[in-house]
Amino acid sequence: MKHPAVGFSAKIVAMLVVLAPATSEAARAWLLPSQTMLARSGGWVTVDAAMADDLFSFNQGAMPIDSLSVTGPDGQPVTAQNPAKGKTRSSFDLELRQAGTYRIAVADSAVMARWEENGKPKRWRGAPADMATGIPANAAKLDVEQTQRRVETFVTVGAPTEVKANAGSGIELKPVQHPNDLYAQETAKLRFLVDGKPAADLEVEIIAGGTRYRDAPGEMIFKTNQDGEISVTWPAAGLYWLEASLQDEKATVPGVKKRRASYSATFEVLTQ
Amino acid sequence: MFTTRIALAGALAAMAALGNTAHAADLSLSVEIPQLPVAEYHRPYVAVWIEGADQTIAAHLALWYQVRGDHTKWLPDLRQWWRRGGRDLKVPVDGLTGATRPVGQHLLKFDAAQAPLSALKPGQYTVVVEAVREVGGREAVRIPFEWPIKAAARQSAKGSTELGAVALTLNP
Numbered sequence: 001m002k003h004p005a006v007g008f009s010a011k012i013v014a015m016l017v018v019l020a021p022a023t024s025e026a027a028r029a030w031l032l033p034s035q036t037m038l039a040r041s042g043g044w045v046t047v048d049a050a051m052a053d054d055l056f057s058f059n060q061g062a063m064p065i066d067s068l069s070v071t072g073p074d075g076q077p078v079t080a081q082n083p084a085k086g087k088t089r090s091s092f093d094l095e096l097r098q099a100g101t102y103r104i105a106v107a108d109s110a111v112m113a114r115w116e117e118n119g120k121p122k123r124w125r126g127a128p129a130d131m132a133t134g135i136p137a138n139a140a141k142l143d144v145e146q147t148q149r150r151v152e153t154f155v156t157v158g159a160p161t162e163v164k165a166n167a168g169s170g171i172e173l174k175p176v177q178h179p180n181d182l183y184a185q186e187t188a189k190l191r192f193l194v195d196g197k198p199a200a201d202l203e204v205e206i207i208a209g210g211t212r213y214r215d216a217p218g219e220m221i222f223k224t225n226q227d228g229e230i231s232v233t234w235p236a237a238g239l240y241w242l243e244a245s246l247q248d249e250k251a252t253v254p255g256v257k258k259r260r261a262s263y264s265a266t267f268e269v270l271t272q
Numbered sequence: 273m274f275t276t277r278i279a280l281a282g283a284l285a286a287m288a289a290l291g292n293t294a295h296a297a298d299l300s301l302s303v304e305i306p307q308l309p310v311a312e313y314h315r316p317y318v319a320v321w322i323e324g325a326d327q328t329i330a331a332h333l334a335l336w337y338q339v340r341g342d343h344t345k346w347l348p349d350l351r352q353w354w355r356r357g358g359r360d361l362k363v364p365v366d367g368l369t370g371a372t373r374p375v376g377q378h379l380l381k382f383d384a385a386q387a388p389l390s391a392l393k394p395g396q397y398t399v400v401v402e403a404v405r406e407v408g409g410r411e412a413v414r415i416p417f418e419w420p421i422k423a424a425a426r427q428s429a430k431g432s433t434e435l436g437a438v439a440l441t442l443n444p
Contacts, residue, residue: 037354039345040362159359181355271351 027051027060029264030241031104031153036180036268040158042097047080047104047153050089055209055241056266058088063151065090067108073100073161100161101180107150107167111253115139128253145258146251153266156180168196169252171244171263176229182269184237191229192244194261198228202244206232209239237271297384297421298443301333303401304436307375314406315372316434317346319353320380322388323398323414329357330397331388334380335369349404352412377437384421392419403434415440 034046049068052060062085070078080092096102113124113135124134128146135142148170154163160181165174173179177188192199202224211217222230234240245262252259305316320334335358337347344363348354363369382389397419404410411434415427421442428439 037348039347040359041342041344043345183355270355 027053028055028241028243029063029106029149029151030056030266031063031106031151032056032239032266033104033153033155033268036153036155037270038096038155038157040099042095042099042157044093044095045155046091046093048089048091049106049151052088053211055207055211056239057212060088062086062088062090063106065092065106068092068104068106070094070105071103072096073098073102073157075164078102094155096155096157099158101154101156101163101178103152103154103163105150105152107152107170108148109170109252110147110149111144111256112147113139113142113144115142128256131253131255143258144256145260146253146256148252148259148261150263151265152263154179165193165196170195170261171199171202171246172196173263173265174228179265179267182234182267184234184269184271187231187233189229189231190242191227192224192263193228194246195250198226199224199244199246200226200228202228202246204230204242204244206240206242208236209241234269237269240267240269241265242267298381299384299389299417299421300379300381300441300443301399301401302437302439302441303378303380304431304438305373305375305378305403306431306434306436308408310408312407314408315374316403316405316408317350317372318401318403319350319358320399320401321353321356322392323356323400325396327356329353330392332357332361332365332368333382333388333399335361335363335365336372337363337369339364339369339371346404346406349410350402351404351410352400353402394419399440401431401435401438403431405434409433411435413438417442 029051032048049063049065050058051063052058065083068080070080072078078094080094083092084090109128110125111128111131115122126134150170150172160178163175163179165172172193174191174193176191182188192202204222204224206220208218222232224230241264243264247260249257250259251257301320318336321329322331322333324330337343347358350358396416398414398416400412400414402412411431413429413431413435415429415438417440421444423444425442426439428437430437
C-alpha cells in the first residue's frame with residue numbers, strides 16, 4: 001500500500017518533470033501516428049505528441065511541437081495542419097499524397113544553466129542564442145550544458161523509401177531495416193549516428209507499448225556495435241518506443257562544454 | 273454480336289473436338305469463400321499470388337477488392353500480399369484485379385505458356401491465397417508446388433476462418 005504522502009509527492013515530481021523536458025528525469029517523449037502504413041493513394045494521418053511514461057497513454061503532459069519538422073519522400077518539408085496543444089497531448093494532421101516515407105521529428109537544441117545567486121539555486125533553460133540575456137555574466141557556481149533532443153516517427157505511403165540521416169549533430173537513426181517494414185519474430189538492424197558518425201557502445205532501450213496492461217516494464221536493452229548497429233528481434237506485433245541517450249563534452253554551442261543528447265522514436269511492428 | 277457468339281461457339285466446339293491430347297499445360301486453383309454466421313457481413317478482399325523461395329511475389333494471379341469508389345485504401349490490410357509486393361502494384365490491372373466475390377467456389381485457370389506463368393523460372397514455389405474481411409479477420413492459405421509441371425497433381429488445403437477449401441490442380 002502506498003502512503004498518501006508518498007503518492008502526493010510523486011505527483012509533484014511528475015508535474016515538475018513535465019515542466020522541464022529534456023532532462024535525464026524527463027517523462028518519455030513520444031509521437032504517436034494514427035497509422036504508419038498507407039495505400040498508394042495516400043491520405044491523412046493524425047499524430048499525437050505527448051510526454052508520459054505510460055506507453056502510449058496521454059496521462060502526464062503534452063509535448064510542445066514548436067520544433068516539429070516533417071520531411072517528405074522528396075526531402076521537402078510537409079506542412080502540419082490543424083496543430084493544437086491540449087492538456088495531455090499536442091496533435092496535428094498530415095496530408096500525405098506522395099508515395100514513399102515521411103520522417104516526422106521534433107528536434108531541438110537548448111541550453112540548461114544552473115547557478116547560485118545570494119546562496120539560492122537559480123536555473124534557466126532556453127535557446128543557445130538567448131544565453132547572454134538568460135544567464136548573468138557573473139553567475140556563481142555556474143553549470144551549463146547543452147541538450148540535443150530528437151523525437152521521431154515514420155509513416156510510409158505505398159512502398160518504403162530510404163530514410164536519410166542528415167542533421168549531422170546529436171543522435172540520429174540511420175535504419176538498415178526500414179522503420180515501416182518491421183515484422184513480429186523477425187530481426188531488424190538499426191544503426192545510430194552521433195554527430196553524423198556511427199555511434200559505438202551506445203545503450204538503446206526498447207519498450208513495447210501497452211505498459212498499463214502488464215506488471216513488468218519489459219524493457220529490452222541493447223548496445224551498439226562498432227558500426228553503431230543493434231539487431232532487434234521483435235517479440236510481437238504492436239507499437240514500440242525506443243530511446244538512446246548520451247552525455248559527453250562535445251557541445252556545439254560556443255562557451256558550453258557539457259552535452260546531453262537523446263533520441264527517441266515510435267515504431268509499429270506488423271503481424272506476419 | 274450474334275456472329276461473334278457463333279464464332280466463339282464454333283471455336284469452343286473445335287477445342288472440345290481436339291479432346292485431351294492437344295491442351296496446353298495449365299495451373300488451376302479453386303478458392304472457396306465460406307458462408308459465415310455473422311451479423312455484419314462484407315465480401316472479403318482476396319489476393320492470390322505465387323511466392324518464390326525468397327518469399328517475394330513471382331506472379332500476381334488475382335486481386336479482388338471493392339473496385340467501385342475509392343476503396344484501395346484498405347488494400348494494405350492484405351498484409352502479407354502488401355508487404356511481399358502488393359505495395360508496388362498500381363491498381364487496377366487488366367486480367368488481374370476485379371470486384372469482390374460472393375460466398376462459394378471460384379475457379380481460376382492459367383495457361384502455362386502465357387503470362388504470368390510463362391515468366392516463371394524452374395524451381396519451388398508456393399501459391400498463397402490471402403483473404404481479409406471488413407469487421408472480420410484475415411487468413412492466408414499456402415500450397416507449395418514445383419515448376420515446371422511434370423505430372424498431373426492435385427493438392428488441397430483448408431482455411432479455418434476466412435477461407436474454405438483451396439485446391440491447386442496442375443496439368444502437364
